[in-house]
Amino acid sequence: MNTLTFHITDIASNSVRAGATRILLDIVVNEENTTIRIADNGCGMDAKTIAQVTDPFYTTRTTRKVGLGIPFLIQNAEQTGGFVKIESEPGKGTEVTACFVTSHIDCPPWGDLPGTVAMLIAGNPAIDVCFSYKKGELSFEISTEELQAVFEDIPLNHPKVILAIKEMIAENLG
Secondary structure, X not given: OOOHHHHHXXXXXXXXXXXXXXXXXXXXXXXXXXXXXXXXXXXXXXXXXXXXXXXXXXXXXXXXXOOOHHHHHHHHHHOOOOEEEEEEEOOOEEEEEEEEEOOOOOOOOOOOHHHHHHHHHHHOOOOXXXXXEEEOOEEEEEEHHHHHHHHOOOOOOOHHHHHHXXXXXXXXXX
């Protein structure tokens, strides 16, 4: 996983598979680091499972025998001097927080953040995705619920709506 948006996509897809009806994606960027927090209200995990998800040879998927998403996230964050924290409770959901030291040479680039958020929203219209971004004085928030109110009867997965969402996010992120 060579960009931060790949990590966001991977963790958010875990939330979708966990049956979440709400996913919070919160990003805070300051001079020293970037913190990405993804929280959901999915099925959650017990302490044993939390310990296992850091093992690349553990996965709940039946289509393959390895689960590299979280181990790669941990590796990428820690090699910058950052960290990953996973909190979860069965029946209540999961929160993954990853902090990257942005000045470190090994910090992955962003990738297409507006496109990633737009596809997360459009690809999961039954899930309320809440996105917030803060960098210095810049602050931006948007949610599936707000977008559905704006676009009314037009589905969020309509190609022109996806493009409009992506462009709106890009404009507001500066």
